[in-house]
Amino acid sequence: MKHRHLLLFPLLCLPFVLFSQVRPALDYYLPKINFNPTIPIPASYLGYEVGEWHVNHDQLVGYMRELDRVSDRISLQVYGRSHEGRPMLCLTITDPANHARLEEIKNTRSQIVDPAQSGKVDLKNLPAVNYMGYSIHGNEASGSNASMLVAYYLAAAQTPEVEQLLKNTVILLDPCFNPDGLQRFSSWVNSRHSLHGSPDPMGDEFNEPWPRGRYNHYWFDLNRDWLVVQQPESAGRVALFQEWHPNVLTDHHEMGSNSTFFFQPGVPTRVNPLTPAHNQELTAKIAEFHARLLSENRVQFFTGENFDDFYYGKGSTYPDVQGSIGILFEQASSRGSVQETDNGLLTFPYSVKNQVLASLSTLKAVGEMRLELNEYLRDFYKTALDEARKDEVKGYLFADNRDLPGRELLSLLMRHRIEVRNVAENATVNGQTFSSGNAFWVPSEQPQYRLVKAIFGRQTTFQDSIFYDISAWTLPDAFGIKWVSVSAKEFNPQWISKQTGVGLTSRYGVSRIAQPAYAYVIGAAGYEVPKVLAQLLEEGIRVKVAMKPFESDGQKFAAGSLVISSEKQPFDEAALLERMNNLSVELPVFAINNGLTTGGPDIGSSNFPVVHSPKILMLTGEGINPEAAGEIWHLLDTRYGIPVTMVNAERFSEVNLLKYNVLILPDGSYNKAPSPEKIREFANGGGTVVALGGVLRWLKNANLAALEFRNAAYDPTGRRPYEMYDEDRGAKRMAGAIFEAELDLSHPICFGYERPSLPMFLGDTLFVETTKNPYATPAIFSKEPLLAGYIHLKQKPLVANSAAVTVGGIGRGRMICFAGNPNFRAFWYGTNRLFANAIFFGNLVSGEAVEKK
Ligand SMILES: [Zn+2]
Structure with missing residues (x-):
């Protein structure tokens, strides 16, 4: 008990320097009950008490495997692998008798979400399923550290309540939703941990370097990926979710250090309208369990503010549209071992403890509300079908x-x-x-x-x-x-086919070309054309691109089609034919046997310029949005197979730019800006600059781009009540909406597109004027562009007829500017080709058709 007082009321007792020396014992975190002595406590495995150091992912996995080995209440499965190959764990924790009938429980649960069968199911003996997940943001580590204590508690507690709980519930415990981020963060924070640490928030310990541990390997926010499932971490857990249909899914996070503790329900007006009202009522009922336990422990908390339940890509919201209850927890972050805050010293063990408490209150709530939650799940799908019919x-x-x-x-x-x-x-x-x-x-x-x-x-x-x-x-x-x-x-x-399920047909029905041809053509359209192009160029094959449509022997080819002549290649004709018959992607290849075309330019014309292999440098580091940079890295690396050299803006001055022909400037504030002169020099020499989002403001201020912006500032005038301030400010923010753009299909940036209108994503109120040069705005937002999402009424007209993509010119170089984000969160497949075209074809745009600086 002494430890508990020390940690809860630190200022009353001792100077702060001693806190990092305090070893929080098990009874600081867990109730004093009987525990099975054959189950090892976390400290006996780790060699330190939970909270003394930040657990790394390997240790976390090791301890969970140990629990699996010794406890008949636990079975561990590896449900997936992170990008860096780390195992993603799910511990199924329940009474041994339930373990013996897991398949039966799963089957019954799949019946209750099927209205055709759910009427027959007897819910009385069906356990509830409680999916508990921790630290999807790797640098919000109290969750994963707490998960060891929760798992220990469930494995070892010997009380009638816990035994009853395990009979009533199947717990799916995922100790870490983001292994790569947790590993990165724990390495940093442990490497700055002092025995006599300073809690000064300015310290390195509390300020990890870019890109920080929040993200996964490619700097994706995994708590935005539950719906769109573009990352391997999400794929595995969505499969688990769909296999079990959990009643509750918890998502343990951290927030700003000066805050307290939050649990849902969040802001009532920001619940997605597809979520039934009963979901929020049940969330509120479960919240009473958290409130009770946290109040008993004298923890300050709040509900109903700040956080919302709108976007279904978040872990605490995805379940809400599927008869389950998603619950978000946010603990004020100590980040390191102990930090000064408005609320006094905040220790890491204290934040771990609150996550344990919220886990215990959830366990109790789900156990006690078992029948009600299962009925809600069943009724959710019944009413869904009723609504669908209407x-x-x-x-x-x-x-x-x-x-x-x-x-x-x-x-x-x-x-x-x-x-x-x-x-x-x-x-x-x-x-x-x-x-x-x-x-x-x-x-x-x-x-x-x-x-x-x-x-x-x-x-x-x-x-x-x-x-x-x-x-x-x-x-x-x-x-x-x-x-x-x-x-x-x-x-x-x-x-509609009478058959249930879906069959896929062959993609293009590609047939082999029998004889070496004069030239080969790969059509312009297709998401993976840039991938094939990159491969051919890397092998030294000379590839040209059609700047105009052409026709050969009655076959029509669009501008943007790739032409590979048999002449002047590093391979002989037979080898080239073999290569063309074996592209890594199933795309149709056409053989051409006469250089004289039947329409458009002939094959040897200068309207078929050579495409250069891109040598890409992308800036990273402070001032650059890690997610935006990560999306580009992920796209080029995993989908197009194009190497990209990432250079921190701090080292930009040391780089010899002659080695590169494409410079990518991802979205960001560029408050730690690179040298504008160096960028100008690169462009003057003929380099292609691809710039996206916020960097456009910097490029204009640095006098590198001839860009004009539409004034997006909407400021309420006259006298306003102070209480309206938050709302006025928030209403002006555009958090991300979809707008329709019109494409100039003849422009190299739009090669491969076949329909003239294209939905595009804007995540910022950056509205770009169209260029004065009539040919330099290849994509423009349409007159009534809003397709979906929120934008302030006063800002809506600013998007109409504004530029989505512009092409500028400095010296011999080109600068392709994107107002929005063509690669947003990896699920914006529709605009990836615009981005790829900027890389491959940007330098082919005529110098007379660019906005000159
Ligand atoms: Zn978070």
Whole structure:
């Protein structure tokens, strides 16, 4: 007990320097009850008490494996691997008798989410499922450190309450949602840990270097990825979620050090309208359990503010659209071992303890509310189907089967157990035809109706104007594929295959070319054209690109098609033919046997310039948005296979830029700016600069780009009540919405696109004027551009007819500027090619068709 007093009331007792020396014992964290002595306490495995050091991922895994080995209440599975190959763990914790019938429990649970079967299920003997997850942000480490104590408690506690709890509940405990981030953070913070530490917030211990441990390997925020599932960490846990249909999913985070403790419900006006009101009522009922335990322990906390339940990509919101209750916990972060805060000294053990308390209160709530939660889960899917039958939208058609984004959307829907059918007969809606064998149908009338709406909906009106995260994510728009919502009146049941499940056809039905040809053509369209182009260039193959459409023997080719002549290649004709017949991606290759074309320029024309292999340098470091930089790295590395040299802006002055021909400047404030002169020199020498988002402001101020911005500042005038301040400020922020852009399909930046309109993502109120040069705005937002999401009424007109992409020129170089983010969170497949085209074809834009600086 002495320790407890020391840690809770530090200022009363001792000078702070002693706190890092205090060894918080087990009874600081856990109630004094009987524990099974054969179960090792965390300290006996770690060699230190929880909270003395930050646990690293290897140690965390080691301890969990040890518990699995000794406890008949626990079975451990590795459900996936992080990018860096770390195991993702799920501990299934329940009564040994339940362990013997896990498959039966799972089966029953899959029946209760199926309205066709749920009426028959007897809920009386069905355990609740409680999915507990920790530290999805790696530098919010109190969660993962607490998970060892929670797992120990569940394995070792010998009380009638815990035994009853384990009979009533199956617990899925994931000690770390983000292994790579936790490892990065723990290495940093432990490496700055002193025995006599200073709690001064300025210290290195509390200020880890860029990109920080919040993110995964490619600097993605995994707590935005639950819905869009673009990272391996999410894929595994979404599969677990869909396998178990948990009643509750907890998500343990940390927030600003001067705060206290938060648990949901959050802001009532910011709950996604697809989430039933009963979800929030149950969240509030569970909250009473947290409130009681935290109050008993004299912990300050708050609810109903700051955090919301709108975007379904967050761990605490994804469950809410599937009959489950997602619960967000936020503990004020000590970051290091002890930090000075407005609330006095905040120690790491104290923050770990609060996460333990919130875990124990959740366990108790789920155990006691078992029947109510299972009934809610069952009724959620029953009412979903009732609502679906009343919906005027009968379902959604989308294409296409052949290209990667269509297939990726299909696989995403499958991951969420959404029913999809093949289109068996050509379907035409609003003048758009979806051909049989190449399109899919997603019916509204299915148990996952609400999630289907969350994925295909285009919401533009909102109860609140403040969003914690993006306000729109309509996935078929983001994936850039052809799709349409179909009303009952337009729907024809003949279109749809009678067979359940989906079959994929061959992508293009590519056939081999038998004889060496004069030249080979790869069509312009296709998500993976840049991948193939990068490979061919890397092998030294000379690839040219058609700047104009052409025709050969009746076959038409769009501008942007790649042409590989047999002449002047590093391979002989036979080897080149072999190479063209074996592209790594299934794309059709056409053989051309006459240099004289039947339309457009001839093959030897200067309208087929040579494409240069990109040598890319991307700036990173303070002042640059790690997520934006990570999205680019991830795209180039994992999807296009293009090497990128990442250089911290601090070292930029040391770099010999002659080695590079493309410089990428990701979104950011650039408050630790690189030398503008060096960038000017690079461009003058003929380099291509690709600039995105916030850096455009810096480029203009540094006099590097001829850009004009539309004034986005909307300031309320006259006298306003002080209480309106937060709302006025929040309403002006645009957290991320979808706008329609019009493409100039003849421009090299738009090569490969076939439809003139394209949804694009804007995550900032940066509105760019179109260029004075009439040819230098290849993508422009349309007159009524808002497709989905929130934007302030006064700002909406500023987007209309503003530039989405501009091409500037400095000396012999080109500067391609993106107002928005074409690579947002890896699920914006639809705009990735604009970005890739900027890299490959930016330097081919005529010097007369750019906005000169
Ligand atoms: Zn967090």
